[in-house]
Amino acid sequence: xxxxxxxxxxxxxxxVVGTTGCSMITPASTTVPYSPSDGINIPNESxxxxxxxxxxxxxxxxxxxxxxxxLVNTSDQAQxxxxxxxxxxxxxxxxxxxxxxxxxxxxxxxxxxxLLTDLDTAAGATLPITFQSGTSTGITVDIPVLNGDLSYLSxxxx
Numbered sequence: 001x002x003x004x005x006x007x008x009x010x011x012x013x014x015x016v017v018g019t020t021g022c023s024m025i026t027p028a029s030t031t032v033p034y035s036p037s038d039g040i041n042i043p044n045e046s047x048x049x050x051x052x053x054x055x056x057x058x059x060x061x062x063x064x065x066x067x068x069x070x071l072v073n074t075s076d077q078a079q080x081x082x083x084x085x086x087x088x089x090x091x092x093x094x095x096x097x098x099x100x101x102x103x104x105x106x107x108x109x110x111x112x113x114x115l116l117t118d119l120d121t122a123a124g125a126t127l128p129i130t131f132q133s134g135t136s137t138g139i140t141v142d143i144p145v146l147n148g149d150l151s152y153l154s155x156x157x158x
Contacts, residue, residue, distance in 0.1 A: 050073075053070055057153050064115065071103060083095070
């Protein structure tokens with residue numbers, strides 16, 4: 001009788017460990033940050049301005065693209081966001097001024113996206129852009145380039 005009790009406890013413990021053991025050594029996927037949209041979020045190393053859901057909608061030739069993004073300035077001072085578009089050393093630089101405590105949505109709700117010219121990036125590729133604001137050194141991120149095939153992006157094609 002005692003051996004059956006011990007055997008059932010051992011089997012029960014094996015089932016519990018076998019069905020939950022992976023969660024002891026594998027991080028839960030809900031703790032891994034990701035961008036749940038077409039665009040991507042820029043890590044905070046870019047400076048005091050939070051940059052969210054960045055993507056580029058390009059024309060068929062891939063020569064022009066509209067940068068779509070949400071920029072949020074949570075500081076109490078106006079900030080300038082500098083974007084160096086393309087490979088390091090390129091001369092394509094854009095600057096955006098974001099007022100203190102406000103957000104700017106490029107390409108949303110009647111706000112014009114930021115037109116990028118002299119590109120050589122087709123839809124489906126990525127384009128490296130260095131984002132910098134405040135006193136940060138900035139961060140380079142590969143931004144997805146899309147076309148206007150999706151209905152909600154068709155109005156954003158340059």
